[in-house]
Amino acid sequence: xxxxxxxxxxxxxxxxxxxxxxxxxxxxxxxxxxxxxxxxxxxxxxxxxxxxxxxxxxxxxxxxxxxxxxxxxxxxxxxxxxxxxxxxxxxxxxxxxxxxxxxxxxxxxxxxxxxxxxxxxxxxxxxxxxxxxxxxxxxxxxxxxxxxxxxxxxxxxxxxxxxxxxxxxxxxxxxxxxxxxxxxxxxxxxxxxxxxxxxxxxxxxxxxxxxxxxxx
Numbered sequence: 001x002x003x004x005x006x007x008x009x010x011x012x013x014x015x016x017x018x019x020x021x022x023x024x025x026x027x028x029x030x031x032x033x034x035x036x037x038x039x040x041x042x043x044x045x046x047x048x049x050x051x052x053x054x055x056x057x058x059x060x061x062x063x064x065x066x067x068x069x070x071x072x073x074x075x076x077x078x079x080x081x082x083x084x085x086x087x088x089x090x091x092x093x094x095x096x097x098x099x100x101x102x103x104x105x106x107x108x109x110x111x112x113x114x115x116x117x118x119x120x121x122x123x124x125x126x127x128x129x130x131x132x133x134x135x136x137x138x139x140x141x142x143x144x145x146x147x148x149x150x151x152x153x154x155x156x157x158x159x160x161x162x163x164x165x166x167x168x169x170x171x172x173x174x175x176x177x178x179x180x181x182x183x184x185x186x187x188x189x190x191x192x193x194x195x196x197x198x199x200x201x202x203x204x205x206x207x208x209x210x211x212x213x214x215x216x
Contacts, residue, residue, distance in 0.1 A: 006053055014053070017044055017045075017053060017058060018045070020044065020058070020061060020062065021043060021044040021045055021058075021061075024042075024044075024061050025039055025042075025043060028042065028088060031088070038084055041084050042057060042084050042085060042088070043057065044057045044058045044061065056081070056082075057085075060082055060085050060089075060092070061085075063092070064092075065092055065093070065094050066082070066085075066092055066093050066094070067093075067094050067095060067096055068095055069097065069098055070095075070097055071095050071097070073095075074093065074094070074095035077093065078093050101126070103125065103126040103127075103129075103131075103132075104126050106126075107125075107126045110151075110155060112150075112151040112154050112155060113151050113152075113155070116147060116148060116151050117132075117135075120134075120135065120138065120144065121134040121135060153173060153174070156173040156174075156177055157173045159173075159177065160172075160173045160216075171216045172214060172216065174214075175213070175214035175215055175216050176213045176214065176215045176216070177215075177216045178193070178196075178197075178215050178216065180193050180194070200212070200215065
């Protein structure tokens with residue numbers, strides 16, 4: 001699709017795109033005089049086709065930084081998708097993996113567990129990657145294991161109350177909670193959880209439930 005539909009629907013936007021493209025190409029031309037090939041490749045407007053607006057090129061030019069979700073993604077972006085831009089604007093391409101450290105997430109999302117761990121192995125446990133190994137020394141401590149179980153039950157009762165409030169479903173907090181959060185990706189492992197649910201259903205249907213734990 002050429003730029004005509006864009007001009008028809010977003011005439012002023014297209015003017016701005018042409019201005020951005022012209023200014024950017026002028027800057028690049030100063031560093032690569034006579035290299036028309038690279039100018040055609042990085043132009044926001046497809047010079048060799050129907051004049052389509054290359055939205056990805058526009059995004060790279062307009063962005064403060066271009067970042068991949070993981071180091072592999074960033075490598076592909078720089079070397080496969082935008083090698084010319086990476087050469088022209090190397091400082092624009094970065095890699096900052098998104099997400100949060102699991103220990104910090106536990107500390108913020110589960111106050112009873114946080115209090116338990118802080119009392120057991122020290123309040124600085126979220127900052128120590130290997131700190132949780134200290135719990136191995138207490139694996140045969142009945143009092144500690146009982147408190148650990150109480151923390152889990154407290155949170156499951158809280159979740160059960162939320163489920164009842166939002167869905168009018170009463171669930172048993174003493175059962176095993178099998179939870180799927182986020183969408184299911186075909187290229188990640190979450191779909192295995194869906195297959196596991198089917199497996200459990202077939203086990204129940206076929207009567208092979210020996211050793212099966214009640215699940216929510």
